[in-house]
Amino acid sequence: xxxxxxxxxxxxxxxxxxxxxxxxxxxxxxxxxxxxxxxxxxxxxxxxxxxxxxxxxxxxxxxxxxxxxxxxxxxxxxxxxxxxxxxxxxxxxxxxxxxxxxxxxxxxxxxxxxxxxxxxxxxxxxxx
Ligand code: THU
Numbered sequence: 001x002x003x004x005x006x007x008x009x010x011x012x013x014x015x016x017x018x019x020x021x022x023x024x025x026x027x028x029x030x031x032x033x034x035x036x037x038x039x040x041x042x043x044x045x046x047x048x049x050x051x052x053x054x055x056x057x058x059x060x061x062x063x064x065x066x067x068x069x070x071x072x073x074x075x076x077x078x079x080x081x082x083x084x085x086x087x088x089x090x091x092x093x094x095x096x097x098x099x100x101x102x103x104x105x106x107x108x109x110x111x112x113x114x115x116x117x118x119x120x121x122x123x124x125x126x127x128x
Contacts, residue, residue: 013039094121
């Protein structure tokens with residue numbers, strides 16, 4: 001499985017990160033089952049809690065464009081070890097059942113299943 005287009009898209013999106021408070025710049029990119037790529041960057045706010053992570057921006061963009069199935073997502077940052085998605089983003093990945101998550105820094109790439117990152121989330125919190 002070739003991840004290079006997604007990785008490139010994530011680094012490119014990272015260039016647009018709005019992170020004047022943390023100065024921590026993140027990019028994400030995902031692929032849909034019909035082959036489209038959507039990307040996102042973190043978008044911070046003076047009211048810190050309103051910050052949107054790169055992953056959730058990419059997912060929201062895909063859903064708003066009509067995506068029905070997201071097959072994989074990449075998250076990149078210039079960190080010592082590959083970036084780790086926050087719990088909120090893991091939960092949103094679970095909402096849309098994204099099976100594969102690649103985490104990257106400038107030199108390393110690691111793929112996890114969503115179940116490794118957020119175990120036993122499949123039935124949903126409300127178990128409907
Ligand atoms: N951030 C992301 O965008 N994705 C992650 O996986 C981790 C954290 C953002 C949120 C905030 O803008 C900054 O990184 C510092 O936490």
